[in-house]
Amino acid sequence: MKSSKIASDPRKREKYLAIIDAALEAFAEYGYHDCQVAKIARRAGIADGTIYLYFANKEDILISVFQEKMSRYLEEVRAKIAGCDDPWEQLAALVRFHLENSEQNPVLANFFQIQLRQSSPQIRSGISGPLRQYYRLIEEIITAGIARGRFDAAIDPKIAREMVFGSLDEIVSCWVIGGQKFSLAAQVPGFLRLLRGGLVTG
Amino acid sequence: MKSSKIASDPRKREKYLAIIDAALEAFAEYGYHDCQVAKIARRAGIADGTIYLYFANKEDILISVFQEKMSRYLEEVRAKIAGCDDPWEQLAALVRFHLENSEQNPVLANFFQIQLRQSSPQIRSGISGPLRQYYRLIEEIITAGIARGRFDAAIDPKIAREMVFGSLDEIVSCWVIGGQKFSLAAQVPGFLRLLRGGLVTG
Amino acid sequence: MKSSKIASDPRKREKYLAIIDAALEAFAEYGYHDCQVAKIARRAGIADGTIYLYFANKEDILISVFQEKMSRYLEEVRAKIAGCDDPWEQLAALVRFHLENSEQNPVLANFFQIQLRQSSPQIRSGISGPLRQYYRLIEEIITAGIARGRFDAAIDPKIAREMVFGSLDEIVSCWVIGGQKFSLAAQVPGFLRLLRGGLVTG
Amino acid sequence: MKSSKIASDPRKREKYLAIIDAALEAFAEYGYHDCQVAKIARRAGIADGTIYLYFANKEDILISVFQEKMSRYLEEVRAKIAGCDDPWEQLAALVRFHLENSEQNPVLANFFQIQLRQSSPQIRSGISGPLRQYYRLIEEIITAGIARGRFDAAIDPKIAREMVFGSLDEIVSCWVIGGQKFSLAAQVPGFLRLLRGGLVTG
DNA sequence: GATGAATGAGGATTCATTCAT
DNA sequence: TATGAATGAATCCTCATTCAT
Numbered sequence: 001m002k003s004s005k006i007a008s009d010p011r012k013r014e015k016y017l018a019i020i021d022a023a024l025e026a027f028a029e030y031g032y033h034d035c036q037v038a039k040i041a042r043r044a045g046i047a048d049g050t051i052y053l054y055f056a057n058k059e060d061i062l063i064s065v066f067q068e069k070m071s072r073y074l075e076e077v078r079a080k081i082a083g084c085d086d087p088w089e090q091l092a093a094l095v096r097f098h099l100e101n102s103e104q105n106p107v108l109a110n111f112f113q114i115q116l117r118q119s120s121p122q123i124r125s126g127i128s129g130p131l132r133q134y135y136r137l138i139e140e141i142i143t144a145g146i147a148r149g150r151f152d153a154a155i156d157p158k159i160a161r162e163m164v165f166g167s168l169d170e171i172v173s174c175w176v177i178g179g180q181k182f183s184l185a186a187q188v189p190g191f192l193r194l195l196r197g198g199l200v201t202g
Numbered sequence: 203m204k205s206s207k208i209a210s211d212p213r214k215r216e217k218y219l220a221i222i223d224a225a226l227e228a229f230a231e232y233g234y235h236d237c238q239v240a241k242i243a244r245r246a247g248i249a250d251g252t253i254y255l256y257f258a259n260k261e262d263i264l265i266s267v268f269q270e271k272m273s274r275y276l277e278e279v280r281a282k283i284a285g286c287d288d289p290w291e292q293l294a295a296l297v298r299f300h301l302e303n304s305e306q307n308p309v310l311a312n313f314f315q316i317q318l319r320q321s322s323p324q325i326r327s328g329i330s331g332p333l334r335q336y337y338r339l340i341e342e343i344i345t346a347g348i349a350r351g352r353f354d355a356a357i358d359p360k361i362a363r364e365m366v367f368g369s370l371d372e373i374v375s376c377w378v379i380g381g382q383k384f385s386l387a388a389q390v391p392g393f394l395r396l397l398r399g400g401l402v403t404g
Numbered sequence: 405m406k407s408s409k410i411a412s413d414p415r416k417r418e419k420y421l422a423i424i425d426a427a428l429e430a431f432a433e434y435g436y437h438d439c440q441v442a443k444i445a446r447r448a449g450i451a452d453g454t455i456y457l458y459f460a461n462k463e464d465i466l467i468s469v470f471q472e473k474m475s476r477y478l479e480e481v482r483a484k485i486a487g488c489d490d491p492w493e494q495l496a497a498l499v500r501f502h503l504e505n506s507e508q509n510p511v512l513a514n515f516f517q518i519q520l521r522q523s524s525p526q527i528r529s530g531i532s533g534p535l536r537q538y539y540r541l542i543e544e545i546i547t548a549g550i551a552r553g554r555f556d557a558a559i560d561p562k563i564a565r566e567m568v569f570g571s572l573d574e575i576v577s578c579w580v581i582g583g584q585k586f587s588l589a590a591q592v593p594g595f596l597r598l599l600r601g602g603l604v605t606g
Numbered sequence: 607m608k609s610s611k612i613a614s615d616p617r618k619r620e621k622y623l624a625i626i627d628a629a630l631e632a633f634a635e636y637g638y639h640d641c642q643v644a645k646i647a648r649r650a651g652i653a654d655g656t657i658y659l660y661f662a663n664k665e666d667i668l669i670s671v672f673q674e675k676m677s678r679y680l681e682e683v684r685a686k687i688a689g690c691d692d693p694w695e696q697l698a699a700l701v702r703f704h705l706e707n708s709e710q711n712p713v714l715a716n717f718f719q720i721q722l723r724q725s726s727p728q729i730r731s732g733i734s735g736p737l738r739q740y741y742r743l744i745e746e747i748i749t750a751g752i753a754r755g756r757f758d759a760a761i762d763p764k765i766a767r768e769m770v771f772g773s774l775d776e777i778v779s780c781w782v783i784g785g786q787k788f789s790l791a792a793q794v795p796g797f798l799r800l801l802r803g804g805l806v807t808g
Numbered sequence: 809g810a811t812g813a814a815t816g817a818g819g820a821t822t823c824a825t826t827c828a829t
Numbered sequence: 830t831a832t833g834a835a836t837g838a839a840t841c842c843t844c845a846t847t848c849a850t
Contacts, residue, residue, distance in 0.1 A: 012813095031322060033235065037841065047815045052842065088402060117319035119233060124379065142401075151401050156392040162376060163369040163396055170368025171361070177326060190358040194365055198400030199347070200290060201354050239824060249832045251826075260824065416834095435726060437639065441820060451836045453822075462820065492806060521723035524637060528783065546805070555805050560796040566780060567773040567800055574772025575765070581730060594762040598769055602804030603751070604694060605758050618809095643845060653811040655847075664845065815847075819840100826836075 016054050019044045020068050023061045027115040028107045032062060063126030066116055069108060070130040073101065077137065087145030088196070094138065095168065095195070096188050102172045103184035113173045138164050167191065218256050221246045222270050225263045229317040230309045234264060265328030268318055271310060272332035275303065279339065289347030290398070296340065297370065297397070298390050304374045305386040315371070315378045340366050369393065420458050423448045424472050427465045432514040436466060436522045467530030470520055473512055474534040477505065481541065491549030492600070498542065499572065499599070500592050506576045507588035517573070517580045542568050571595065622660050625650045626674050629667045633721040634713045638668060669732030672722055675714060676736035679707065683743065693751030694802070700744065701774065701801070702794050708778045709790040719775070719782045744770050773797065 022044035026035045037058055041048045055061045080097045081090045102109035116127065138161045145151035151160075171191065175184050224246035228237045239260055243250045257263045282299045283292045304311040318329065340363040347353035353362075373393065377386050426448035430439045441462055445452045459465045484501045485494045506513040520531065542565045549555035555564075575595065579588050628650035632641045643664055647654045661667045686703045687696045708715035722733065744767045751757035757766075777797065781790050 015813095033320075034322070036839090048841090049816060049843075050814055053813070058841070091401075114321045117321065118235075119316045119319065120236070128379075145401070150403065152395075152399065152403050155396060155401065156389075159373070159389055159392045160396055160401060162372045163365070163393065166368040166370070166372025166375075167365040168368070170364045170371065173368075174364060177330075187358075187361055190361040191365065193354075194357060194362055194400065196400050196402045197354065198396065198398050199293075199344070199353050199357065199362060200398045201352065238822090243833095250824090251833060252831055254825070255830070437724070438726070440818090452820090453837060454835055456821070457834070495805075518725045521725065522639075523720045523723065524639070532783075549805070554807065556799075556803065556807050559800060559805065560793075563777070563793055563796045564800055564805060566776045567769070567797065570772040570774070570776025570779075571769040572772070574768045574775065577772075578768060581734075591762075591765055594765045595769065597758075598761060598766055598804065600804050600806045601758065602800065602802050603697075603748070603757050603761065603766060604802045605756065642843085647812095654845090655812060656810055658846070659809070811848100811850080813847105813849095815845100816843105817845100818843090821841105822837105822839090824836100824838105826834105827832100828834095829832080 012054070015044075015046070015050075017068070019046070019051060019054055019061070020065050024065050024069070024111055025107055027062065027065070028110040032115045032118045037061075059120065059122050059126075062116070062118070062123060065111065066127055067130050069111070070134070074130070074133055074137070076101070077134075081137075081141070087141050087148060087150050090141045091138075091145070091164070091195070092192055094141065095164070095192060096185075098168045099171065099184040099188055099191075102175070103180075106176070106180055109172055110176050113169070113176045135161055135165065164195065167195075214256065217246075217248070217252075219270070221248070221253060221256055221263070222267050226267050226271070226313055227309060229264065229267070230312040234317045234320045239263075261322065261324050261328070264318070264320070264325060267313065268329055269332050271313070272336070276332070276335055276339070278303070279336075283339075283343070289343050289350060289352050292343045293340075293347070293366070293397070294394055296343070297366070297394060298387075300370045301373065301386040301390055301393075304377070305382075308378070308382055311374055312378050315375045337363055337367065366397065369397075416458070419448075419450070419454075421472070423450070423455060423458055423465070424469050428469050428473070428515055429511055431466065431469070431519040432511045436519045441465075463524065463526050463530075466520070466522070466527060469515065470531055471534050473515070474538070478534070478537055478541070480505070481538075485541075485545070491545050491552060491554050494545045495542075495549070495568070495599070496596055498545065499568070499596060500589075502572045503575065503588040503592055503595075506579070507584075510580070510584055513576055514580050517577045539565055539569065568599065571599075618660065621650075621652070621656075623674070625652070625657060625660055625667070626671050630671050630675070630717055631713060633668065633671070634716040638721045638724045643667075665726065665728050665732070668722070668724070668729060671717065672733055673736050675717070676740070680736070680739055680743070682707070683740075687743075687747070693747050693754060693756050696747045697744075697751070697770070697801070698798055700747070701770070701798060702791075704774045705777065705790040705794055705797075708781070709786075712782070712786055715778055716782050719779045741767055741771065770801065773801075 019040065023040045026040045026043050029035070030039065037051055038048050040061065041051050044051075051061070055064060077094055077097055080093045084090045084093055102112075116123075139157045142151060142155065142157040142160045142164075146153055146155060146157070168191075171187055172184065175182065221242065225237075225242045228242045228245050231237070232241065239253055240250050242263065243253050246253075253263070257266060279296055279299055282295045286292045286295055304314075318325075341359045344353060344357065344359040344362045344366075348355055348357060348359070370393075373389055374386065377384065423444065427444045430444045430447050433439070434443065441455055442452050444465065445455050448455075455465070459468060481498055481501055484497045488494045488497055506516075520527075543561045546555060546559065546561040546564045546568075550557055550559060550561070572595075575591055576588065579586065625646065629641075629646045632646045632649050635641070636645065643657055644654050646667065647657050650657075657667070661670060683700055683703055686699045690696045690699055708718075722729075745763045748757060748761065748763040748766045748770075752759055752761060752763065774797075777793055778790065781788065
């Protein structure tokens with residue numbers, strides 16, 4: 001892996017991250033397929049060829065942006081969760097952070113919701129790793145909640161995770177595609193209530 | 203709109219649908235960006251140029267496949283729902299049909315989950331119409347449920363719809379990406395239970 | 405083989421040959437590596453992309469030029485040889501034709517002597533077939549000459565062929581590289597004398 | 607000429623030669639056009655940029671390898687020839703050395719036969735000098751042979767030289783391209799016999 | 809002198825789309 | 830209507846070369 005080697009070299013790390021950030025913005029602005037490598041280079045203030053000292057190819061840039069941002073995101077979510085002991089509180093913190101973070105980083109949200117879904121087999125496999133960690137984190141909270149009797153024992157943790165993540169993803173997607181016209185953070189209580197108690201009365 | 207005109211001309215309708223079906227399969231097999239128009243033409247048994255008598259361009263094919271399949275899907279969902287009176291039963295029928303239909307049409311599911319998300323602004327706007335109808339259908343059921351006192355009055359119908367659709371979408375996505383290794387229909391009871399009663403005990 | 409299929413289709417044959425001839429001239433003028441495919445297309449009066457309806461890639465053009473010209477050349481040599489019965493006369497006819505033909509087609513000679521030697525494994529293997537036929541033709545004449553007692557029985561036909569071909573090749577090379585400043589045809593008697601009787605007196 | 611200056615500076619000579627040898631091997635292994643300057647540098651154990659302290663550009667490396675190896679080769683041939691007085695013996699010694707040397711240095715033979723023929727006008731003119739010395743040496747032997755009455759007075763020395771060199775070149779080429787599957791030295795007697803007495807009996 | 813990170817010009821190839829037949 | 834040969838714009842990536850350190 002070219003990028004991972006470079007990512008860990010402290011001297012190159014800075015320029016590597018500059019390219020990552022330039023790419024994030026450029027992908028968000030033009031869309032992956034309409035974003036030439038030259039545009040990323042210009043935005044990063046470097047020559048086209050320099051990109052290829054840090055990334056194997058254009059796909060590698062996309063994947064690296066995701067991995068870099070996702071791993072940072074995972075760290076932050078874990079930090080948020082560490083503050084609570086109760087599984088429900090943890091899940092609520094995760095939901096809150098997911099939506100608030102998207103709202104505060106619309107470019108990143110656009111990237112996650114839109115640009116990333118340019119499924120080529122390569123891209124999908126590069127994405128699956130870090131994403132699975134997020135999946136696992138959610139499932140662990142749910143499993144712990146069941147074990148502690150906080151969550152319904154009849155729940156299938158995988159389906160519950162799909163519901164949590166899928167709902168958050170859809171909420172953010174609608175917000176991004178719709179032009180970010182409402183507050184994401186304001187959706188938190190409504191969604192948590194649904195998640196907690198379900199649809200049906202009584 | 204070239205395609206809509208043709209779509210309604212009964213004489214051309216047949217070849218139009220043949221291209222739609224060929225495109226659906228070809229997109230599912232190769233992915234939108236790796237599927238040349240020539241491949242669709244070959245699969246439909248016509249010449250490359252003929253495609254352009256029925257569609258404005260490649261994007262128009264993608265959008266038309268979606269619109270065609272989605273409108274048929276909407277008809278079928280509405281028929282399923284019409285059989286029930288109770289909002290919850292209607293929602294359950296919708297969920298059941300969503301997952302069963304995906305399982306029985308993996309090619310279509312692949313198309314909806316993967317190929318469709320090749321977001322260009324054009325594509326997204328072409329998709330939004332029919333998708334919004336599905337959204338509205340779900341929201342109407344929820345609103346009716348609240349009105350009839352079956353669903354919690356404090357629920358925001360839009361968030362609830364995002365949860366329903368987002369969860370279904372994620373469940374199918376995981377199934378498609380994971381290689382369709384488990385039964386989608388079998389997820390129905392687990393998901394309905396969560397939807398109905400929420401996560402938290404008591 | 406894309407090119408061979410096209411080469412045998414009578415309708416496409418004409419344009420195929422037009423590209424071959426344009427490429428021959430363009431390679432001779434600029435050299436293989438400094439001759440962009442666009443230059444060949446312009447010289448052939450067609451669009452760049454059209455080239456790729458007739459040839460798999462740039463190398464395929466080079467190889468096809470060689471095969472096309474070499475097979476025509478072989479036909480002509482064989483016709484010349486067919487006029488003589490005596491092996492020595494046949495060899496003399498071959499030598500004469502080799503040099504006269506080069507002199508009358510300097511562009512082709514340049515191609516054979518210079519451009520063709522851009523050895524990549526692909527190119528060399530594409531060349532080896534037709535060239536071997538020429539080799540074989542020369543060896544057959546020599547073998548026949550030995551059998552008929554016209555040539556020294558102690559001669560190794562392969563070495564003799566290498567001498568005949570190598571000498572001709574070198575003579576033409578010097579003529580091409582030196583700027584075609586003398587008459588190739590005029591070299592025929594001198595070379596034939598050497599070939600016939602060797603260097604040493606008595 | 608940067609390289610010639612350096613080549614004569616005794617302090618730099620060592621690294622200069624190291625690059626020459628690295629380049630010879632690298633060209634032989636990958637071919638001129640598929641051999642990046644970086645590969646030569648790595649093989650020589652130096653940085654890419656250092657190459658350009660010793661050579662003007664990539665072509666200059668190729669030409670310098672040729673000049674360096676050819677001048678050494680010429681010295682050795684001259685030494686071999688110096689041992690004989692008779693022109694025919696001298697020619698025989700030259701032939702023997704040409705083939706034996708190629709056999710013992712297959713990498714060098716590959717370079718001479720294959721890589722060197724990447725004709726750009728620059729390269730060809732850089733090659734012509736040392737090669738002409740070899741040509742002249744052969745022609746001098748032939749002229750001397752004629753003067754002494756050992757060779758046929760009717761012989762054109764230039765054509766004879768072309769025959770000698772062209773034949774040797776072709777023999778080595780076939781050996782290199784064919785995978786060096788037979789002994790080059792074993793070809794010496796057969797070739798000398800042909801050179802001496804010609805093809806035709808009586 | 810030596811380094812090697814950075815440069816950026818250069819080009820083969822693809823493929824959506826057109827249009828003469 | 831249908832064809833499919835022809836088009837040519839568009840772009841990722843390589844790699845010889847430079848130059849600040």
